């Protein structure tokens with residue numbers, strides 16, 4: 309029996325609006341003391357009236373367009389009735405039959421530039437808006453019988469995104485969520501940090517049997533009752549919970565106990581298991597009905613404006629980085645996964661062009677696009693990131709502006725400084741913001757162009773290391789590399805390595 313996992317996701321994204329979904333309370337999440345940002349509306353007092361936050365509707369539409377959805381002409385809010393201590397009204401204002409959008413699609417590339425590279429698409433069933441609930445605080449060391457409620461979160465705008473059951477592995481689910489998070493950041497609608505509850509995900513999973521000859525049967529639309537997994541608050545937990553559930557359900561299938569009803573299970577991250585919670589209510593259990601205090605929204609005019617406001621999205625930017633700058637796929641992905649870093653790299657590329665032109669006019673070496681791509685990925689992605697993590701800094705707190713970075717890269721390109729010393733200069737630049745030519749002059753780190761001095765250093769390295777010379781005579785070619793290192797030491801990193809090697813080999817040949 310060959311089984312295949314069928315996975316769909318329900319994602320809640322907290323929108324970064326100034327105020328809450330239906331009142332004018334600040335929407336600061338839970339960074340403040342409990343019950344500061346509250347009013348009669350978001351605490352569900354009788355007689356209060358909700359007001360639709362237009363900004364939240366715009367954000368919902370923006371996400372819809374980014375996910376290729378069809379935005380509704382008319383959309384409305386409904387009451388979803390249930391009782392829970394974190395829901396003061398006894399109902400949540402959500403959307404039932406006329407959501408903001410339906411029928412979207414997101415295409416994901418997996419393992420880009422690596423083995424196993426492939427593409428898959430995930431249908432987006434719908435996107436609707438709703439309000440978040442309050443937060444229950446179970447105080448540690450309390451009497452164990454009572455909990456506290458913080459209403460700061462009550463009424464925070466949420467976009468709920470429901471996917472089709474198009475995912476076929478935990479790996480695909482994780483990749484989809486990561487791309488979705490990035491899209492939210494590119495749109496500026498949410499920081500979508502899972503650990504902070506700004507992006508929450510429930511995963512639905514069932515298994516089905518793949519027939520011996522899949523082509524001949526109409527099996528691809530046949531699904532079995534699903535199990536919903538809740539309480540997934542990191543990408544890692546989504547992946548682990550789905551892996552666990554595949555194993556658990558496979559065993560049930562093999563034992564002849566195929567799951568026959570919808571079920572809800574919670575993920576216990578510490579124990580690494582899912583735990584049965586309850587069988588799921590039908591949607592009718594919520595007694596949805598139109599929210600009588602809010603008129604339906606006519607979105608036809610907003611559609612034109614919002615569809616034009618979608619910025620360049622991560623995948624389009626990756627393509628452009630590859631085409632415009634000649635970057636390798638994996639480098640383009642690393643840059644574009646961090647919008648700030650991608651912006652910085654774009655500025656460095658543009659400054660580099662200016663520097664390269666002026667240097668070339670002065671008789672320097674031509675800087676080809678391939679060389680520029682290598683310099684930027686090598687120095688911004690690898691070396692700059694390394695220096696930043698050593699000093700616990702980031703792009704915002706470090707002091708190298710794109711112009712100075714480009715100047716340093718031009719110096720490296722023109723062999724004015726060796727790679728080793730360029731790294732020392734970069735470190736100084738990160739900490740002080742001084743431009744690279746000045747650091748080079750002050751610290752005397754420029755590359756040696758005095759051939760006689762270089763030859764002297766080579767002779768000294770040979771004289772000081774008879775063992776290496778012996779090895780070289782014995783045919784051990786790596787001995788030259790050791791001697792290059794010695795020349796670098798003698799010249800304090802200022803010798804151009806290629807040139808030093810050439811002279812060393814000349815001098816060794818004379819022996």
Ligand SMILES: [Zn+2]
Nearest residue numbers: 331333347350
């Ligand atoms: Zn309020």
